[in-house]
Amino acid sequence: MPEPVSSSVPPVAEIERRLKWRALPVLAFLGLMLSLAVVAGLSLLAPPRPLTGLPEDPDVAAARALVAGRLGFMTGELRFRSALTGEPAAVSDPAAAAALADRAAALLARARERHRRDGRLAVALAHLDLARRRYASAERGYRGVIERGVHSPEAHLGLGVTLALAAAAEPDPLRQRGLRLEAIAQLAAVRPEDAVCDAALYDRALLLAHVGRRDEARRMADEFAAREPGSAWAERLRAAVEAERR
Numbered sequence: 001m002p003e004p005v006s007s008s009v010p011p012v013a014e015i016e017r018r019l020k021w022r023a024l025p026v027l028a029f030l031g032l033m034l035s036l037a038v039v040a041g042l043s044l045l046a047p048p049r050p051l052t053g054l055p056e057d058p059d060v061a062a063a064r065a066l067v068a069g070r071l072g073f074m075t076g077e078l079r080f081r082s083a084l085t086g087e088p089a090a091v092s093d094p095a096a097a098a099a100l101a102d103r104a105a106a107l108l109a110r111a112r113e114r115h116r117r118d119g120r121l122a123v124a125l126a127h128l129d130l131a132r133r134r135y136a137s138a139e140r141g142y143r144g145v146i147e148r149g150v151h152s153p154e155a156h157l158g159l160g161v162t163l164a165l166a167a168a169a170e171p172d173p174l175r176q177r178g179l180r181l182e183a184i185a186q187l188a189a190v191r192p193e194d195a196v197c198d199a200a201l202y203d204r205a206l207l208l209a210h211v212g213r214r215d216e217a218r219r220m221a222d223e224f225a226a227r228e229p230g231s232a233w234a235e236r237l238r239a240a241v242e243a244e245r246r
Contacts, residue, residue, distance in 0.1 A: 051145070051152040052195065054083050055111070055118050063107040063124075071104070072097045073131050076168065077206060077240065078161050079199040079233070082154050084124045085131070094133075101128045119145045123155045130158055138162050153194035160186035160200065164207055180207050198227055202237055209244035217241045 054060050064084055072091030073080050081087045084104075091097050105128045112121045126141030142159035145152050160183040167179035184207050190200035205220035221241045225234040 050191075050194065051119050051123070051150045052083065052154070054120055054124065055115050057111045057114065059107040059111040060121070060124075063104040063111075066107070067100060067104045067128075071100055071131055074133060075161055075165065078164055079202040080130075080157065080161050081196055081199050082124070082127050082158070083120075083195075084127055088131075098132045101131045104128055119148065119150060119152060119155075123152055123158065126155070126158055130162055135162050135166055139166075151189075151191075153190045153196050153200070156186045156189040157196045157200045157203075160184070160203060160207075164203065177211055180211050183207055184211070198224065198233075201227070202233060205237055205241055209241045214241070214244060217244070 054064065067084065068086040070089055071085050072094075073085075073088040074091050074094065075088075105125060108121055108125050108128070112118075112125070115121055122141055122145050126138045126145075129135075129138035129141060139159060139162050142155045142162065145155045146159065163179050163183035163186065167176045167183065170176040170179060184204055187200040187204040187207070190197050194200075201220055201224045205217050205224060208214070208217035208220060218241055221234075221237050224237055228234050
């Protein structure tokens with residue numbers, strides 16, 4: 001005769017108690033997921049502020065006074081501007097421009113000791129590397145800020161210009177095209193409301209024409225002309241894009 005099976009099933013009240021306690025962690029988890037979804041939604045509605053301008057610092061102010069509108073950039077047909085340098089001057093003496101950039105870099109390096117976590121100084125120092133034609137160092141500086149996940153319009157513009165200049169010196173056609181396409185992608189990351197949008201749009205149109213994407217280049221040139229109607233820059237850009245069509 002088989003032995004009777006002893007029942008280990010707890011009373012109904014005990015089952016209900018256990019179910020209640022198991023439900024609490026589930027509810028807590030669902031509440032956590034809901035709060036994360038709310039935070040994500042708010043971040044989409046109100047994206048983080050872009051990294052722009054310069055920190056308030058006496059050495060930064062001195063560096064800007066030293067180079068704004070005076071420091072030349074050998075960027076060829078490309079356009080560049082920044083909070084530190086303003087619209088660059090023409091380069092008549094590369095050695096003098098490099099010496100000016102050296103003096104400004106020394107001031108910014110001092111300021112960086114006081115503002116170690118401020119990405120705006122990293123971008124400003126990369127601009128000075130670009131002016132001194134230290135392209136590898138400039139690229140590292142710009143990428144270091146961009147890879148933090150912040151939106152830095154000047155870093156995107158600076159990296160786009162740096163890559164485009166590297167492309168101009170590249171003898172391999174495939175490598176040259178790859179560099180130009182990457183530069184276009186960086187310039188496209190600059191938003192219409194960003195202070196450096198005009199420069200980025202100008203350079204983007206030029207590079208699109210260089211890689212044979214002429215219809216896009218014309219659209220970018222038209223968009224630029226709408227932002228700067230009748231300007232010499234708009235006329236120069238339109239002529240350059242049309243020249244690539246021939």
